[in-house]
Amino acid sequence: MTLFYSSVDTGVGKSSIVWRFVEDNFDPNINPTIGASFMTKTVQYQNELHKFLIWDTAGQERFRALAPMYYRGSAAAIIVYDITKEDSFQTLKNWVKELRQHGPPNIVVAIAGNKCDLSDAREVSEKDAKDYADSIHAIFVETSAKNAININEVFIEISQRIPVLDAGGGAAGNGFKLRRRPSETRTRTCC
Numbered sequence: 001m002t003l004f005y006s007s008v009d010t011g012v013g014k015s016s017i018v019w020r021f022v023e024d025n026f027d028p029n030i031n032p033t034i035g036a037s038f039m040t041k042t043v044q045y046q047n048e049l050h051k052f053l054i055w056d057t058a059g060q061e062r063f064r065a066l067a068p069m070y071y072r073g074s075a076a077a078i079i080v081y082d083i084t085k086e087d088s089f090q091t092l093k094n095w096v097k098e099l100r101q102h103g104p105p106n107i108v109v110a111i112a113g114n115k116c117d118l119s120d121a122r123e124v125s126e127k128d129a130k131d132y133a134d135s136i137h138a139i140f141v142e143t144s145a146k147n148a149i150n151i152n153e154v155f156i157e158i159s160q161r162i163p164v165l166d167a168g169g170g171a172a173g174n175g176f177k178l179r180r181r182p183s184e185t186r187t188r189t190c191c
């Protein structure tokens with residue numbers, strides 16, 4: 001499945017999450033993404049292997065116009081905000097609106113509140129973010145790329161929401177049919 005991966009401002013830690021997921025490592029000196037970067041990761045989910053093709057798009061405003069190229073063909077999107085920056089949470093809502101208006105109709109949306117290791121500097125409450133995620137039927141997790149908290153879990157949750165129904169079936173006969181499951185109300189705590 002193709003995964004669109006976006007942050008709302010530069011510096012929310014989106015690249016760090018992808019890096020942690022793909023390489024199981026945390027690099028505090030990651031450079032800002034230019035345009036978009038691509039990587040793959042395979043997740044074992046029950047008896048299936050789900051291969052994620054991940055487009056990590058730049059958070060900087062000047063690259064925003066490129067995003068539709070990446071989310072158009074995507075089965076899921078992770079939108080990352082920084083729990084220590086209220087602004088990033090407000091901008092996240094604009095990304096959600098854009099995906100709803102212009103993205104694929106069944107795209108699974110996951111919201112990740114990153115930097116939960118910095119809870120002393122928290123500006124966005126977990127409850128507010130969870131309530132918002134529930135209201136739009138999105139997956140919600142708080143993550144720390146730095147401390148490897150809930151990174152794999154968000155990809156597993158996406159796998160749960162996108163079960164493969166017909167391998168090789170479908171109208172065109174050349175792909176997988178994807179289905180979205182109703183949202184679950186489980187909360188994953190961070191720190």
Ligand SMILES: Nc1nc2c(ncn2[C@@H]2O[C@H](COP(=O)(O)OP(=O)(O)OP(=O)(O)O)[C@@H](O)[C@H]2O)c(=O)[nH]1
Nearest residue numbers: 010011012013014015016028032033059144145146
């Ligand atoms: N404390 C803490 N710092 C983090 C965490 N994740 C990322 N960072 C730091 O936040 C800064 C920005 O991380 P990036 O991954 O480059 O941010 P980004 O949102 O992907 O930025 P763009 O590539 O411009 O979209 C870096 O200095 C990271 O080390 C985290 O979970 N906790």
